Structure formats: structure tokens, C-alpha cells
Amino acid sequence: MNKTLCALALLSLVLCNPIQAQKTKKKKSKETTESVSKPKSNNGIKPYTKVITKEAVSDEGVFTIHRIAEDYFYEIPFEQLNKDMLWVSRIAQLQNGLGGGYVNAGSKTNEQVVHWVRFRDKILLKSKSFVNVADSTKAISNSVKVNNYEPTLHAFDIKAFNADSSAVVIDVTKFFTSDIAAISGLSARLRKDYKVKKLDGSRSFINSIKSFPQNVEVKQDFTYDASEPPSFRSTQSISIQMNQSMILLPEDPMQPRIYDPRVGFFTVSQYDYGSEALKADRKTYIRRWRLEPKNPEAYARGELVEPIKPIVYYLDPGTPENLQSYIKQGIEDWQKPFETAGFKNAIIAKDVPTKEEDPEFSPEDIRYSVVRYVASTTRNAVGPSVSDPRSGEIIESDIIWYHNHLRSYRNRYLLETGAANPSARTLNTSEEEIGEMMRMVIAHEVGHALGFPHNMAASYAYPVDSLRNGAFTQKNGIAASIMDYARYNYIAQPGDENIRFVRQMGPYDHYAVNWGYRWLSAENADAERPTLNSWVLEKADDPKYKFGRQTSRFDPQSQTECIGDDPIKASTYGLKNLKYVAANLPSWTSDVTNDYQDLEELYGELLGVYSRYAGHVTNTVGGVFENIKTPEQEGPVYSNFNAAGQKQAIKWLHANIFETPEWLLDKAILQNIDHAGYFEKVRRLQVRQLNSLLSFERLGRLIDAESLNESYYSAMEMLVDLRNGLWKETLRGTSVDLYRRNLQRSYVDRMAYLMTEEQQPNRFGRPGFEGQIAYNTKSSDVRALVRGELKALKTKLKSAKNGSINRETRYHYEDVIARIDAIFEAG
Known part of the structure; x- marks a missing residue:
């Protein structure tokens, strides 16, 4: 009976207080959800x-x-x-x-x-x-x-x-x-x-x-x-x-900024399945630090305002004392671009606190960003960062500087500017000049840590001959952005005065910081887009504000290590300087040190510089300009490099690469750095450009140009020009030297590759611009063209081998004929 009364009383209590019952139930549910209750x-x-x-x-x-x-x-x-x-x-x-x-x-x-x-x-x-x-x-x-x-x-x-x-x-x-x-x-x-x-x-x-x-x-x-x-x-x-x-991660994620491929930023992406689009809508946001003004009203009036939380970089305590000031300058060089975006003291360099100041400080602590100085023989520097995938907010970053990278910059300084820059003609580059180079490398890496990828079009913004003008280079540097790989002014010639040889910050850096970091009081990311788009359109026709992707390997205006708006002219100037340097290399190195080690190292790097200059020209053949646009802008996104320029590039390569480079074969260098391998060094240089020309990808672009019915330099025309230049001895009835024989055999090997191999698909993608750069080589014109060229060559060789040539040349021609026959049998 008591049990029944208790049950009735309890039921009455619940029925009389339903609100309390609901609260109790809700609270219990919440506790279960949050897992607070003990088991x-x-x-x-x-x-x-x-x-x-x-x-x-x-x-x-x-x-x-x-x-x-x-x-x-x-x-x-x-x-x-x-x-x-x-x-x-x-x-x-x-x-x-x-x-x-x-x-x-x-x-x-x-x-x-x-x-x-x-x-x-x-x-x-x-x-x-x-x-x-x-x-x-x-x-x-x-x-x-x-x-x-x-x-x-x-x-x-x-x-x-x-x-x-x-x-x-x-x-x-x-x-x-x-x-x-x-x-x-x-x-x-x-x-x-x-x-x-x-x-x-x-x-x-x-x-x-x-x-x-x-x-x-x-x-x-x-x-x-x-x-x-x-x-x-x-x-x-x-x-x-x-x-x-x-x-x-922040309870309140930073308002993201929607990525625009016309301005270079690292990104984070999401597929939004709740979008109104009839697909999973890919949303891409730029990666950036959260900068918000302390005084929004003053900021809105156009005054420079400090951010609530500035970007702070600490110097590794292991950084050599004589380099610390240059690293700090490289970090704080970005203060000016941030002022363009309305912020003052937005980025600050600090020394690591002492144990007394902060006994808990650790470079690995994710609250701190550090410029790390690494005792390593690696020659490089990098600027990685970590970010919030919800919004793109950069949380922390570390700049990595490898000790031996200083030597790379000294060597490149000597090789690329030594002809026009007397202060570079030494192994003992002044501390001030080394410091300036390091400052700019640090600024470049900090740029990565701020969210900026390489902008390879920035070096195409300035006319080649402007880079020989002292007043122009002192004001504008050698590229429109520190984020390009434009390290030195290799165009300036002996006698040019007051030249700036080392890169510096440029107008694009101010533009990109303003576009990505200016604080907008818009309600959401979509509401910002009209303003951001208007900023792009304002600068769209000015090459100083163009962004060029590093992955655009087909674009002559977005080439790594290239400066000036004419790769052929720039490489002509660069090669002229390099010949001057090569002739003086022993007197600047081994004659001073009484040791051949530096001579060997610099000669090896000189070959690399020579190869880069050649590559800049090669990339104009089948070159396609990429000018990223929206439909409201005039003109196509992709357009072909002009046919006359491509034909000139092949002519340049014959004269400066495929002709035996006698200026490299200096006995005073070669016989003091190695006992053999001289001809192989030259062959590798030549074959690198040859194989690049004779690639499926490049031939495909030349064929594509024909399909667009434009004024074009056809794949057939290129192959004929290449064959006529490489095998000109067959037309003249002259003997072929050792270096040319090696090159000619390499040509046949590469043609065999085109006859027998398949193109591997390469995927280069970015939001909104994705494509599969591949085609069916068996059904394309490539193999028909290659077969035709080999047949034409075989006919020339049969005639030439009976002419007044030396025995080595005759054996060489007979060997090449046999190789061509083998290719046809295999195909």
C-alpha cells in the first residue's frame, strides 16, 4: 500500500510540474551528450x-x-x-x-x-x-x-x-x-x-x-x-x-577570404554539400594571419592602426651574431606592404627571451613563430606555416635558413653579376653585400609564411633594357615582387652604372598584401567579393600586378630564375656576361687561393647557370601565355607565343647551345679540376635542351596551335628547323667533331623515344582551372612527323657518308643509319 501511495505521489508531482520535468529531461540529455555523468x-x-x-x-x-x-x-x-x-x-x-x-x-x-x-x-x-x-x-x-x-x-x-x-x-x-x-x-x-x-x-x-x-x-x-x-x-x-x-582552434573562426586565382595565395579548400549548386561546391579560401585593427573607426578613416595581435618572429638563438640584424630587416621589410593595407607595426622581429625573462619559452611551442638557423650543409631556405582548415587562418610558421645557403648566394653573385659588378669578383664577398642578399632571402621566405606562393610573372614586368638603367633598378629593383625567383641582375653589362644587382620588395607585394589583408567590415566572405574584384580589375592591365603560377611550365612569362620581358634578349645578355666570367674564373679563384677547389665548384655551378639561360629560350618554343581572367575582362586566358619569336628561339639555340661551346672548353679550368669527362659535361647540357624541345608535351602544344587556326609555328616546321641545324654538316659535306657526334646520336635516341614511348599524363590544377595535359600519341601527328624526319635524315646521311669526310664521321653516319633502321624495325 505504501508503495502504491508513493507511486501516485510521484506521478502527481510530475503531472503538476511538467516544466520542471522537461528541464530535468533536457538536463539529463545534455549531460549524456556531453558525457559529464559518471558511469x-x-x-x-x-x-x-x-x-x-x-x-x-x-x-x-x-x-x-x-x-x-x-x-x-x-x-x-x-x-x-x-x-x-x-x-x-x-x-x-x-x-x-x-x-x-x-x-x-x-x-x-x-x-x-x-x-x-x-x-x-x-x-x-x-x-x-x-x-x-x-x-x-x-x-x-x-x-x-x-x-x-x-x-x-x-x-x-x-x-x-x-x-x-x-x-x-x-x-x-x-x-x-x-x-x-x-x-x-x-x-x-x-x-x-x-x-x-x-x-x-x-x-x-x-x-x-x-x-x-x-x-x-x-x-x-x-x-x-x-x-x-x-x-x-x-x-x-x-x-x-x-x-x-x-x-x-578559435571558438570563432576568422572570416575567410575567398581565393581569386588572379592574386597569388596559398589556400585551403572545402567541398560544401549544402550548397545550392547542383554539385558539391568547392570553396577555396586564402591562407593568411588574422589581422584586425585595434581601432576600427580610425582604420575606417584611413589612418594607420596597429593590429590587435601583430605577427611576431623570434630569432633562433643559434643565429650568428653578424647576421642577426639582416634577418630582422628581412622580416620587418614587410611592414611597408602592411602599411599599404592600413596596418602599422603589423610584423615584428624579436630576440628569443632569456631564461630569466621566460623560462618556459621553446622554439617548438606552437604559440611562437621562429626564424630557425640550421647548422646544415643544405643550400636552401623555406617558409612553411600551419593554418586553420576551417578559415585559412595561419596559426604559426617557422622560417628555416640552412647555413650553407650563404655560399650559394656568394657563388651566384659572382657568376651572374661578376662581369658588370667588380665587387662580385671575389670569394670574399663583403659582409654588407652578403647581409643584403640574406635579408632579401629572409623577406622572400617570410612572404611564403604570410601566405604568398612564388609569383613567377613578376620578373616579366620590366623591359629587359630597363634592367641596364641604374636609376630604374635602384627604384624598382629587378622584378615586381620579392616572391619571384629573380635573385640577381644578370642582364646589366660592363660599363652600366649605379646598377642594383640584388632583388628587393616590389609593387606587387604591396598590392597582394592589401588585397589579402586589408580589413573589410563585410558581413561575410561573399559580401567582400565585389570589392576584392574591383581591386583586381583596377590593376588588370598593368604587368607589375600580374600573378604567374610556378607550375605554368608552358608560360614564357612565368619562368623561374628569369628576368626581363624578352627571354631571348635576356639570355643573350646573360650569356655574354657568363663568357666574361668563365674567362676570368681562374684569376678570381685558384690564382688567389692557390687551390683548385673553389674553381671546380664554381665551374660546375657556371654550367648550371648556362643551362638556365638556355632553358628560358627553349620554353618560348610551343610557349603559351597564361593570363588568368574572368569573363568580364577582354581577351583570352591562353594565347600562343608568336611564331617569329619561336623560330628565333630555335636559331638562338643552334648558335648558343648546339654549336660546340668552345668558350667552356678552357684547358686552364678543365685540366685542373678533373682527369676526364669533358665531352660528357657538354653533352648533358645540350641534351637537356634537346630533350625538352623533343617532348610530347611541347610537340602537343605546337600541334594545338595549328588546330586553333592561328598564326603558328608548326610542329613540322620546328622539327625541320631542328634537324637542319643539328645535321648541317650533311648539307656542307664537312666532318663532324666529337661534341657534335655525341649530340647527333642523342638526337636519334630522343626520336626513338618519341616513336616508342607513351606520354604520361601530368595534372596541373588549381581551383577553377584544371586540365589533363595529355593526348594519344599513337593517333596524333607526333609519330608520323618523327618517322618522316628520320627518313629524311637517313637519305641525307646516305649521301653525306660518301663525301670528303674523315673516317670518324663516316663511321658515325653509318652507325646512325643503323640506329634509324632499328627504330623502324621496332616500330
């Missing part, structure tokens, strides 16, 4: 004080970290579950030689978004992707979710709850001392190269775990058993220290 059964879960004992050393932050002896525990507040966090894995220290030169302290090995999820009595660490998205209020978001299931990196048993059940405790020791692929510093390739067997647990441990208000930083020491380590071979081991950074 009914312990399942191994212990009281907090039994897990986090008095011996624990604790560090509070976004998570509270507890260390007990060698074990580490995360105390994760329930409010931090299901939040997006950026996880970045970096190498903190590494063994010499690991990765072959381009892996170093500070190298990022992985970047991913994760979140921590409660599942029953476990906490799951899950990797999360934003590639496929949909508005959560739309039904299709359910399909996106189930078709993009998130992989679980690790499952942690819940060890305890804190006293007020607002946080959960897990043991992360095993996770951070295991070989977890997703956060490892050794890729599958490196494991294969060094024959890595396994992680040695007895020599692997957690170095430290530190918690900060927004991030957690973990240092791990790993030692692997490896049969063929890159160094310390006798140890059969690879040791590496990793840093794992985990930082909360």
Missing part, C-alpha cells in the same frame, strides 16, 4: 586521489598535466571535449644526415585537426577533416558525417574523475612512448631507406609535457633499431626528438 559501474575507474597521488607534479593549462615518476596523466575538462584542436608534429632534434638534407630541427612532419571524445568509459583521440562540409541545419549534413567517419588515433581508458566531476583523467604515457604513425617523425620512405626495424622502448621516453592556456607541448625522445642509419652506422640506431603541439 554506473567503475570498470577500473578509481577515486581521483588513488590515481593523482600526493607525489604528482601538476601543471595547469588548457589541460592539467600530472607527472608521477615516469608516468603522465591528462586531466581533461569536459568543457574541452569535442573542441577542435590543431595538432602539429615537429622534429625538435635529429641525427645528422636524417632525410638527406631537407629534414632539420623544426621540420613539420604532420599537421591535423583532432578532438577528444567521450565514449563510455574511454576517451577517444580522433582526427578530424574539414574537406567535406555542410550546414549542420541541413539534412545532408548527416550524410556528410556518416560518409566521412573520423579515424581514431588512440583510445584511452578513463582512470578517474576529478572531485567535482568536471574533468576526466587519462594516462597518456603509453601513447607518447609508442610508435604512432600519425605523429611520428619517420615517414614510410625514411623507414624503408634506413631499414628501420622497430622502436626500442627501453631507449624511448617522454622528455617533458607542458600545459599552457591554449596549448599543450610534448617532447618525446625516440630511438629506433635501424640496419642502415644515416650516421653513426656502428650504433645501428636512429635517435630523434619529437615535439607534439596541440592548440585550441
